[in-house]
Amino acid sequence: MFSLSWEQPFYFYCLPLAVLPWLVQNTTKTVAWQGFIPLDVWSRYLHLMARLLISVTIVFLLLALADPYIPEQTIERTRQGAEFVLLVDRSRSMDDRFARRPLNTLPRKTDVKRSKREVAKDYLAEFVRRRDDDRFGYVFFSTKATEILNLSYNKQAILATINAGGLGKGISKTDIVQALDLAISMFEDQTYRGSRNILLISDGGQILTAEQKNMLKQRFQQMKINLYWIYLRSMRGMTLDPSDDDSMLWIDMPERKLHEFFKKLGTPYQVFEAGSLEEFSHAIDEIDKQQTQALIVDERIPKQYKHDIFLWLALFTLFPIVLSRLLTLWGATHHQKH
Amino acid sequence: MRVSYQKRILFTAISMLIAFTLIAAALWFPLVPRDVDITDSIFVLDITDSMNVKDVEIDGEQVTRLEWAKQFTKETILAMPCGSHAGLAIFSESRSLILINPVDVCTTYHDLTQMLEQINPHMAWARSSEVSKATYTAIKQAKKIQPVPSIVLMTDGHESPPLNPKLFPKFAGTPGQVHGVLVGIGGDELLPIPKTNPEGDLDGFWGVNEVMQKDVYASMRGDLQEYYENKPRTEHLSSQKKSHLATLAARVGFAFLSSPDDPNELVDVIKSESEPIVQTVDYDLYAWFSGIALVLILLVFLPYSLFSRKRNPSSVHD
Numbered sequence: 055m056f057s058l059s060w061e062q063p064f065y066f067y068c069l070p071l072a073v074l075p076w077l078v079q080n081t082t083k084t085v086a087w088q089g090f091i092p093l094d095v096w097s098r099y100l101h102l103m104a105r106l107l108i109s110v111t112i113v114f115l116l117l118a119l120a121d122p123y124i125p126e127q128t129i130e131r132t133r134q135g136a137e138f139v140l141l142v143d144r145s146r147s148m149d150d151r152f153a154r155r156p157l158n159t160l161p162r163k164t165d166v167k168r169s170k171r172e173v174a175k176d177y178l179a180e181f182v183r184r185r186d187d188d189r190f191g192y193v194f195f196s197t198k199a200t201e202i203l204n205l206s207y208n209k210q211a212i213l214a215t216i217n218a219g220g221l222g223k224g225i226s227k228t229d230i231v232q233a234l235d236l237a238i239s240m241f242e243d244q245t246y247r248g249s250r251n252i253l254l255i256s257d258g259g260q261i262l263t264a265e266q267k268n269m270l271k272q273r274f275q276q277m278k279i280n281l282y283w284i285y286l287r288s289m290r291g292m293t294l295d296p297s298d299d300d301s302m303l304w305i306d307m308p309e310r311k312l313h314e315f316f317k318k319l320g321t322p323y324q325v326f327e328a329g330s331l332e333e334f335s336h337a338i339d340e341i342d343k344q345q346t347q348a349l350i351v352d353e354r355i356p357k358q359y360k361h362d363i364f365l366w367l368a369l370f371t372l373f374p375i376v377l378s379r380l381l382t383l384w385g386a387t388h389h390q391k392h
Numbered sequence: 393m394r395v396s397y398q399k400r401i402l403f404t405a406i407s408m409l410i411a412f413t414l415i416a417a418a419l420w421f422p423l424v425p426r427d428v429d430i431t432d433s434i435f436v437l438d439i440t441d442s443m444n445v446k447d448v449e450i451d452g453e454q455v456t457r458l459e460w461a462k463q464f465t466k467e468t469i470l471a472m473p474c475g476s477h478a479g480l481a482i483f484s485e486s487r488s489l490i491l492i493n494p495v496d497v498c499t500t501y502h503d504l505t506q507m508l509e510q511i512n513p514h515m516a517w518a519r520s521s522e523v524s525k526a527t528y529t530a531i532k533q534a535k536k537i538q539p540v541p542s543i544v545l546m547t548d549g550h551e552s553p554p555l556n557p558k559l560f561p562k563f564a565g566t567p568g569q570v571h572g573v574l575v576g577i578g579g580d581e582l583l584p585i586p587k588t589n590p591e592g593d594l595d596g597f598w599g600v601n602e603v604m605q606k607d608v609y610a611s612m613r614g615d616l617q618e619y620y621e622n623k624p625r626t627e628h629l630s631s632q633k634k635s636h637l638a639t640l641a642a643r644v645g646f647a648f649l650s651s652p653d654d655p656n657e658l659v660d661v662i663k664s665e666s667e668p669i670v671q672t673v674d675y676d677l678y679a680w681f682s683g684i685a686l687v688l689i690l691l692v693f694l695p696y697s698l699f700s701r702k703r704n705p706s707s708v709h710d
Contacts, residue, residue, distance in 0.1 A: 071690060074690065074693040074694070074695075075693050077695065078693045078694065078695045078697075080400055080404070080692060080693065080694075080696060080697075108689065108693070111689060112686065112689060112690070115415070115682050115685060115686040115689070116686065118418070118678070118682050119679060119682055119683060119686070121679070196517065197517070198514065198515070198517065200510070200514075200515050201510055202491050202492070202507060202510065203492070203503060203506075203507060204503070204506050206502075206503050206506075208499070208500055208502070208503050210495050210496060210499060210500050211492065211495055211500045211503035211504075214479065214492045214493040214494065214495045214500075215491065215492045215493075217493045217537075218479065218481075218490040218491055218492050218493045221490050221493075221533045221536055221537075222487065222488070222489055222490065222529065222533050223487065225489070225517045226517055361678060361682075362419060365415055365418050365419050365678065365682060366419065368415050368682070368685075369412070369415045369416060369419065372408070372411065372412050372415065372689075373412065375408055376405075376408045376409055376411075376412045379401070379404055379405040379408045379409075380405050380409070382401050382404075382405065383401050383402060383404075383405040386397070386398060386401055387398075
């Protein structure tokens with residue numbers, strides 16, 4: 055567990071400098087005859103000790119300079135939350151104005167003037183900000199699905215990705231099958247940590263082939279993924295579930311077909327039909343409320359620098375040396391006076 | 393010259409005492425605020441077909457221009473001081489698409505590099521490559537981000553369909569309002585461009601008759617026939633279009649950097665081009681204190697006698 059990494063490992067090349075005290079003595083005194091010096095075992099030990107302490111001090115200082123640190127670590131904790139892949143439609147139709155009033159009604163001041171994509175961006179960002187412990191991934195799709203952000207705990211990264219999704223114009227049409235397939239595959243090779251969700255944000259439907267239906271069904275059940283669909287209604291009044299006052303035109307809408315299929319998916323599925331800002335924010339609130347199961351989260355422990363330990367050690371080993379040197383100096387000057 | 397014993401022990405005692413004090417200072421001296429220039433930038437990577445030409449090198453290995461662009465972007469992000477922000481975008485057709493708004497290069501390094509890895513030719517949503525217009529859309533979108541980032545566009549400058557030399561796409565903005573750098577990628581030799589099918593997989597090379605050799609305007613007019621008859625039909629081949637990139641850079645008020653070797657060079661250009669934000673970071677001076685302490689201790693144990701004997705052999709006997 056306690057493994058140090060080194061920021062400036064080239065200081066290790068200087069470690070041989072620690073032998074200098076054993077090779078060089080600059081504070082020796084010329085004595086006329088060796089015999090004058092009394093044989094003192096204690097002083098010999100002290101001398102060895104002093105050299106050793108200096109060597110060790112040099113080593114400690116070099117180790118401190120090499121800047122040891124414990125790298126950023128992740129620890130698994132259990133929190134309340136869920137894992138979400140945000141599957142965001144980036145087709146051209148998302149450039150259209152959100153909750154546009156029907157052409158035969160008078161404009162009101164409360165009309166939203168922003169595109170569906172901008173509105174979706176704002177609410178997603180709001181949702182992500184609220185959910186502290188969740189892990190988010192981001193996929194956008196048009197005719198091709200592109201995984202932009204792997205499942206990540208980094209709030210800054212996911213928010214910046216969501217905000218980037220609100221810029222510019224849409225690309226082309228949509229292919230929901232490929233998009234869902236890619237979103238599911240983001241959970242593959244991942245240990246099961248807790249509730250897995252795909253949050254599909256789209257304004258269109260698609261008629262699927264039997265083959266595609268089977269494939270999606272199998273994949274969703276196998277991976278235990280919940281599906282949420284925030285459907286940005288393009289036609290006012292139309293609902294995904296058939297109602298009594300249906301217009302003839304709505305019966306075969308691809309959105310309805312897709313909704314029918316999702317209901318038979320065999321995995322928890324919920325749709326939110328957002329036709330106004332209130333409905334959209336309600337949908338986001340509802341998902342927020344539902345997803346509070348236990349989730350294993352990785353908690354990051356930031357990089358910690360440990361050079362202080364070696365500085366302390368160097369301070370302790372150098373202290374007796376400083377004392378002895380001051381004593382020597384005091385002794386020499388004192389001796390001279392006599 | 394030989395220093396007397398008295399002076400030697402005096403010097404030793406003093407340097408040891410100072411070294412001790414410096415180590416204590418290394419431990420307890422407060423962090424010093426220091427100003428660092430940081431920048432916000434968005435790296436726009438060209439992912440059009442011509443970027444699949446293998447005429448650049450990473451460590452002596454021939455790689456595609458796109459791989460080089462990805463590697464160089466990664467190194468540049470790494471070379472930026474913490475606190476700097478970097479975003480990523482791709483361009484295909486005539487538009488730049490921002491994938492992530494600028495985020496801190498240190499705390500989000502992992503996510504940024506992962507996203508960078510994902511960028512590939514499959515992401516292209518159309519097969520044309522209109523560099524000038526893509527630059528304009530990048531500028532337009534950058535203005536919507538606060539603070540406005542600089543744009544670093546990595547491209548070979550290959551325009552397909554070709555531009556009419558007299559009818560440059562009009563730039564609606566003010567040159568220099570958004571800062572940026574065009575980074576030119578690719579060799580000088582004209583090479584065949586790998587072709588991608590609608591799924592984005594490589595599938596042969598573009599043939600001479602498969603691409604537009606004339607710009608749209610000229611192909612509809614008869615009076616320029618003569619000019620185009622003498623012009624070589626090379627639009628299916630690609631090299632780094634330096635003069636075009638330089639013209640484009642001048643038009644939008646960007647700098648132009650052709651095939652840089654060192655990511656630090658690009659970081660410096662980004663800094664000098666944009667208006668860096670000064671950020672104060674707390675700086676630990678411990679390395680200076682402990683370094684000087686170490687030098688002082690080593691000074692005591694340097695083999696001076698070796699030097700002094702060589703220089704003044706007589707002084708040994710004083």
